[in-house]
Amino acid sequence: MSASEEQPKRDDLFANPLGNVPRFVFDKAVVDVFPDMIQRSVPGYQTIINLCGELAARFVQPNSNCYDLGCSLGASSFAMQREIAQPGVRIIAVDNSAAMLERCQLLLKSTVSDVPVELLEADICDIEISNASLVVMNFTLQFIAVEKRQALLEKIYAGLNPGGCLVISEKLLFEPEPLNTLLSELHHQFKRAQGYSDLEISQKRDSIENVLIPETLDAHIQRIKACGFNSASPWFQCFNFASLVAVK
Numbered sequence: 673m674s675a676s677e678e679q680p681k682r683d684d685l686f687a688n689p690l691g692n693v694p695r696f697v698f699d700k701a702v703v704d705v706f707p708d709m710i711q712r713s714v715p716g717y718q719t720i721i722n723l724c725g726e727l728a729a730r731f732v733q734p735n736s737n738c739y740d741l742g743c744s745l746g747a748s749s750f751a752m753q754r755e756i757a758q759p760g761v762r763i764i765a766v767d768n769s770a771a772m773l774e775r776c777q778l779l780l781k782s783t784v785s786d787v788p789v790e791l792l793e794a795d796i797c798d799i800e801i802s803n804a805s806l807v808v809m810n811f812t813l814q815f816i817a818v819e820k821r822q823a824l825l826e827k828i829y830a831g832l833n834p835g836g837c838l839v840i841s842e843k844l845l846f847e848p849e850p851l852n853t854l855l856s857e858l859h860h861q862f863k864r865a866q867g868y869s870d871l872e873i874s875q876k877r878d879s880i881e882n883v884l885i886p887e888t889l890d891a892h893i894q895r896i897k898a899c900g901f902n903s904a905s906p907w908f909q910c911f912n913f914a915s916l917v918a919v920k
């Protein structure tokens with residue numbers, strides 16, 4: 673059975689009491705359950721992935737590059753790949769988790785397309801971005817140190833062709849604190865409805881705290897504009913998750 677035909681394993685990584693909850697990492701154990709984990713943890717995940725395909729159809733220019741930054745198992749890359757009709761386009765899918773890329777490579781083998789996807793094991797802060805018509809960063813900026821985010825976005829802006837598009841999807845922070853608490857609780861209610869127990873929700877929260885650093889929608893929009901984009905807007909939001917689009 674190929675990797676793409678396997679039933680995704682159910683995420684039970686936090687189902688049993690762990691004592692000292694370890695810091696969240698994108699290792700082999702996470703890779704094994706990742707499709708189930710992200711679908712049941714991020715409201716609107718599939719809608720956001722599908723939109724990457726629609727934006728690819730709209731924005732990708734002939735003989736240009738598309739980037740999937742923090743590609744994990746390549747869901748955004750595959751959505752773009754399906755919709756790209758322009759000639760001479762390649763998708764560069766970047767992740768710094770070897771375990772993610774190893775599985776992504778297996779999934780890539782079972783896709784049939786004229787659009788090549790090149791996997792690159794690297795820190796997205798260190799790579800070159802050039803001749804880009806679409807850059808997608810789905811739920812990855814939140815794992816980059818806050819002080820490095822401006823330089824990363826400046827590099828993306830510089831590497832985008834005029835008319836090129838940037839998509840950033842993130843977990844958000846809200847102010848004041850009671851509003852943040854409300855939206856977090858609504859998210860936890862979503863996770864409960866997806867079958868996660870209170871123990872799983874609280875252990876995952878402890879594990880990912882200080883690893884995933886959310887910012888406010890305002891902070892994202894101000895940074896995107898400070899990097900040169902004239903406009904940026906959320907096109908999707910559900911509870912404390914949003915996806916923004918900006919065009920150069």
Ligand SMILES: C[S@@+](CC[C@H](N)C(=O)[O-])C[C@H]1O[C@@H](n2cnc3c(N)ncnc32)[C@H](O)[C@@H]1O
Pocket residue numbers: 698710741742743744745746747748766767768769772794795796797809810811812815816
């Ligand atoms: C939540 S997942 C992204 C999900 C994926 N974009 C999708 O839509 O299915 C975050 C990914 O970013 C990767 N990552 C985190 N920091 C990174 C960095 N500095 N450079 C490259 N990849 C990074 C992680 O290994 C992980 O695979």
